[in-house]
Amino acid sequence: MRLGALLGTLLAFSSACLPSTFARSVTGDRVLVLVPAVEAALHEYSVFLDSLERRGFDVSVRAAANSSVVLHTDGDRLYDHVALLAPAAKRLGAALSVQDFIDFVDTGGNMLVAASAALSDFQRRLAVQFGVEFDKRGTAVIDHSHYLRTKAPSNHTIVAASRLSNIPAVLSPPLLADEHRAIYFEGIAHSYDSQIPLLAPLLTGSRSTYSGSPATAERPSSKSTQEQLSGRSLGLVSVFQSRSNARVVFAGSTALFSDALISAEHSANGPFVTDISQWAFQEKAVLREIAHRHHLASAASSSSSSEQPDHYRVANVISYEIDLSVYHDDKWHPYIADDVQFEATMLDPYLRLTLNHTQSADSDAVATYHGDIKLPDRYGTFTFSVNYKRTGLSSIDVQDTVAIWPLRHDEYPRFLSAAYPYYAGSFVMVAGFLALCAAWLWNTEPAPKSSKPKSS
Incomplete structure (x- = not known):
């Protein structure tokens, strides 16, 4: 089924889940979305992909293992933005390397990278280049206090996250309000290097959130739940902006963009996904x-x-x-x-x-x-x-x-105010010298009186 036909049938559903926006990117409209399998991705991420098309993007959904996928031709970028939604892929495109993606960002391209518990070593190495280090393979984000509550047995690995950083340039006012709906997250945690000024955590865990093995998710009292990554140090979504103003978003969850969590009851995934994708693809800020x-x-x-x-x-x-x-x-x-x-x-x-x-x-x-x-x-x-x-x-x-x-010789002021005491001293010295000279010239000694007697 063609992408346009499938997404067109889901227009009404996606319009209800994601805000209606028509912003255009200032850097270009060509978006490459790499997924494990095209047909499955069109169903799983239909709301997100339809949102991109409604915002004016030319979306190309390709399989991550497709050998015809390249990012550059003769030094020119073929795409303006890349969304990686294939975290388990060990090979991307026509033998694309980590350096190819770094060059893509260096030349002004923007990226949105979504991970999962099955994250490949290739994408781990890519994230490290931007100061993001994902947790060990097989771990998951767990929260026994804030999670998606359903009629079926609750899954504590679908975390209801609400701790957002106050970054108005990225997040819209409803999400920055004190009371906002939860953002459902199912995936892997990452640590972020706080010493890198270009990197900022956007969504982090709460006090009860930690990273551990999903096998212990239903046993909150287990000692194995005490992991290094927990609370605010546990990154869920981080944003990176290079010195060339290219933008990269790292999210530890592909499910964050899925129809299932976007359409979940009391979910803020729709506005949140719209905000981070608009920011990443330079539609705002x-x-x-x-x-x-x-x-x-x-x-x-x-x-x-x-x-x-x-x-x-x-x-x-x-x-x-x-x-x-x-x-x-x-x-x-x-x-x-x-x-x-x-x-x-x-x-x-x-x-x-x-x-x-x-x-x-x-x-x-x-x-x-x-x-x-x-x-x-x-x-x-x-x-x-x-x-x-x-x-x-x-x-x-x-x-x-x-x-x-410096000033020219004829541009200096005739008299300097700071030198007035010296000027005064000079005039006082001249006046004193003239007074001494006058006293010397006009103050003569009287003639001595003669001692000879006068003749008669």
Whole structure:
């Protein structure tokens, strides 16, 4: 059965489970979904796949072992996004290596990786490259207090997770609310390297969640349930954003994307899967710099203010501006924040100050950040930069190399206020010298009186 025909028959069902969204990715619409078997995956993940198609993606569902699957041809990416839903596959595509997937991300491709208890060594090695280490084979996430309760015997390995990180760039407001529906998770736990600033845990375990053997899932008092991975240190879903702004999501559960858990009673899997896939495929939280400029503040109203000089003088007052936009809901919007900072750096930052935002007069989708900055009283080669990195948002790194020159000999002030005491001392010395000279010249001794008697 063709993908379009099968997904079309399930449109009504999926529309009820996943929110209706029509966002488009800013990096491209080509999605490769690798699954163990195509026919089975079309039934198991029909809601998720239909959601991608309704959002405008060109979805290609391929078997993981298909030897015709490649990611690059002549150095060019064949796909913009890859979703790995075949965790047990020991071989992917035409002998694809871990390095092929790393190169895919380095060239701007985005990935969504879903794991399970049967995770292959290949995908374990791939995850380690991004700071994610999955637990041992055969282990599962277990919670005896929070799990999916059904009429059948309850399965404590289907965890009702609710501990989400506060990352508004990734998660929608309903999921960030204090009270939200549970996210059902069945799979394997992972640890995350908290020392990597590019990696952030999105969904973690609660106090009663741990990683262990499923054989002990119905015996909560067993000592074997005490495992290293538990609580907040137990990662369920983590997000990674590279320095090139490519995005990768690691989820320890393929069942997270399945129709069964998305349609479960009181399940938040639908909105959660939509949020992480929108973020991973760059349909939201994409921040970009439109333009930036700097010039002397005194030239702001002149016709030459748009010309960006390559040097300034020490202690000049300059005007610096940068235009920022953010993409979400299929549209560019002005990015409003109060923590966009400018830096002037020469080895160490000499200046760091927060810019003020205003609405751009040229576009409704741009916010302009402005600041009047007095340059340091130090000459040399400086870097003017706005290095803006926030979790979940695309990073902005704008740099200009500008020389700051010393004053010319005729540009120094005639008198320095700091030297006034020395000026006064000089004038006092001159005045004292003149007074001494005057006293010497005009204060002569009287003539001595003669002792000879006067003649008669």
